[in-house]
Amino acid sequence: MIEVENLSKFYGPRQAIKGLNFSVESGEVVGFLGPNGAGKSTTMNILCCIMPASEGSARVCGYDIFEQSLEIRKNIGYLPENPPLYQDMVVSDYLAFSAGIRGVAKSSVASARDRVLEKCGLKEVGHRIIGKLSKGYQQRVGIAQALIHDPKILVLDEPTSGLDPIQIIEIRKLIKELAESHTIILSSHILPEITQICQRVIIINEGEIAAVDSLEGLTASLRKTERLRFKPRNPSPGIVEGLKGLEKILSVTEEDDGLFQIECELESNIQDKVAELALSNQWGIVELSPLSLTLEDIFLKLTTEESEVAS
Amino acid sequence: MKNTLLIIKRELGSFFQSPIFYVLTTVFLVLYSFIFQNILAFFSMQSYQAGQIQGMNIGLNLNDMVIAPSFQNMAVILLLMIPIVTMRSFSEEKKSKTITLLLSSPIHLKEIILGKFLACFLVVALMMALSSYSVMFLWMVGEPEIGPIVSGYLGLLLMTGCYISIGVFASSLTDNQIISAVISFGFMLFMWIIGWGAQSAGPNLGAVLEYLSLIDHLENFLKGIIDSSDVIYYLTFIVFGLFLTHRILDSKRWR
Structure with missing residues (x-):
């Protein structure tokens, strides 16, 4: 057309x-x-x-x-x-x-x-x-x-x-x-x-x-890693270390409101492991969900990559 | 042609919706009537005086002493009015971006320009038609000759066409209506007085300047003479103005 x-x-x-x-x-x-x-x-x-x-x-x-x-x-x-x-x-x-x-x-x-x-x-x-x-x-x-x-x-x-x-x-x-x-x-x-x-x-x-x-x-094409959002019911200081100990998890960052963002390898299906760990350590689970890359992220990523190349 | 008619129709619709047309027509008629009434009063006083003395009424006639000067004055009033009629034509479309509707439609630029020109022309022709009550009045009370009246109106219409052509051109230059009106007024006035330069210029240049002047060509029409050179002058003027408008609008797309 x-x-x-x-x-x-x-x-x-x-x-x-x-x-x-x-x-x-x-x-x-x-x-x-x-x-x-x-x-x-x-x-x-x-x-x-x-x-x-x-x-x-x-x-x-x-x-x-x-x-x-x-x-x-x-x-x-x-x-x-x-x-x-x-x-x-x-x-x-x-x-x-x-x-x-x-x-x-x-x-x-x-x-x-x-x-x-x-x-x-x-x-x-x-x-x-x-x-x-x-x-x-x-x-x-x-x-x-x-x-x-x-x-x-x-x-x-x-x-x-x-x-x-x-x-x-x-x-x-x-x-x-x-x-x-x-x-x-x-x-x-x-x-x-x-x-x-x-x-x-x-x-x-x-x-x-x-x-x-x-x-x-x-x-x-832009996703090189997957991300999960995890919110435990009883935040305890050992959570970050505990999560990092799991296989295939690349990084864990603590955010406000007791939220954790977990970055892991693609298609690692890490949710089960995270849940097991959380329950066995009695952290509890309020939320455990995958974060998809929004168009906003794509957009920013593409346009900033573009300007990095230019500069 | 169909598209031109559509544009004319829309233009006229928006003229008659806006107060500009009514204010303009009123002011025009008041000014013209005042001038006409004064000329007529002067003429009737002279006729009365001539009537007292036997044989003095030779050379007193309605055509030369009332109609021709009235038309001349009308030409001056139109010079002041027409920039207001034409200033909207393209400036407003540009300012409100409605010109995109026209440009994205399967119509030619020349159809748009012609439509705008003719719409303005019809509006001014209507104003002139309303002013023709003065001639009809003379018809009722006296015996004016029809020839010079017809040729006078023809001349005025042709000159109006030139004014409008300048005005449409000026409005294609800018999206600001005031600038458009000022440019067209200035240019019209310049084309009017360009003949004054003839006296100080050499004989050849002088003749050219005199020929270029808008008003000099009107004189013959008011006397009742339709000279083809005058008609050609006015028509060429109109076409040239519209051609420039076409160039301007077309080149804007390339910039």
Whole structure:
């Protein structure tokens, strides 16, 4: 669906993205993850033909971004970071206008408008002025605008930024529904969002791709050790030494609130041994659970490794 | 073409929703009416005096003494008003980032620019249409000649087109509406008075400067003369302004 080859963009002397290569298959939901200023929006703008790339090439739906940008724009729905809403327009008029300029035939404008009003839960606010709507509803109007011409690809730039937690949950639910029938590229710097919605993550840092993989793949490739969290009922001074005495345990650190973090070799299934030891020494067990590597850890790890290499 | 119509429709919708249009039209009509009324009062006083003396009424006519000066003054008022009409066109889209909607849609840049230009043009044409009550009034009380009125309006519309072309260009330069209005006002005024440089410049340059002046070309129209060179001047001016706008917007994407 989308193939990107060696894509670069310069803003004056500053290079915003440096030779990106990736592809997105039809029906996939891909997350762009990266800190602010990493080049996520730039990449999206280029894919949506809003600005041209400085170097490299990209094909969207088989069309070239330089030669056939009009064709691409027909097949792509874009929600920029700031939803492009005319604050003084009524929601349904705005959607009808978007439908028109997105190339929806005049006879089907009304049905397209009603379809997205329904899909994005905007039915009750269809007659209201956009500027008077809450941020969450405005964001929905933004998504509705991107959907109006039933594009094959949806590009959503930080769709949940600036929303309150309930609105965020609603928008995520909406995106999940849309994922069933669209190829979606989504950017975010909020990590749990990507874990919830996307099948594949492209981590971008300082204009370069730091990693492309599925979530499981990323976690696996970065995990060299396993970690356990252990909380005894009766903390006693000998716990650290006692645990360290076990086979396959690499280190034990004591944290606040009587918590211990145990680092051990991969697939050592050390829980049984820890439990035996704890019971036999009458430490008791309040909690004993594996710690999985969160996306946050992955992200930090990848981006810091990147900067270590650079420096 | 369909896309241009959609843009015009949306632009007009937002004009008529905002108070700017109503305030602007009111101020325009008040100023114009005041000037018209004064010119008319002066004319009727002269006619009255001429009526006292036999044979003095030669050369007194409505077209030359009321309509032409009124139109000339209207051109000045429009010079002050049009920057306010055009300042929004691209500046506001840029500021509120709504321009991304247009740029990510399968439409050509020239359709957007043409839509914006025509929308502004229609708004100013509507303001001018409202002011035409003055001519109708003269029609009721006197016998003005229709030819110079038609050509006068044509000239004013063409000149309005040039103003708007400058204004749209200025608003493509910046996302700040005030800067846009100031640039377009300054540029319009400069194009208006550029002919003044003709006196001090040499004969060749002088002729060029005189030809470039926006106002000099209006004179013929007000007299009732439609000269193709004037029409071509105005049309070229409009197209050139829109062409520059296209260049600016297109180059912004590459930067």
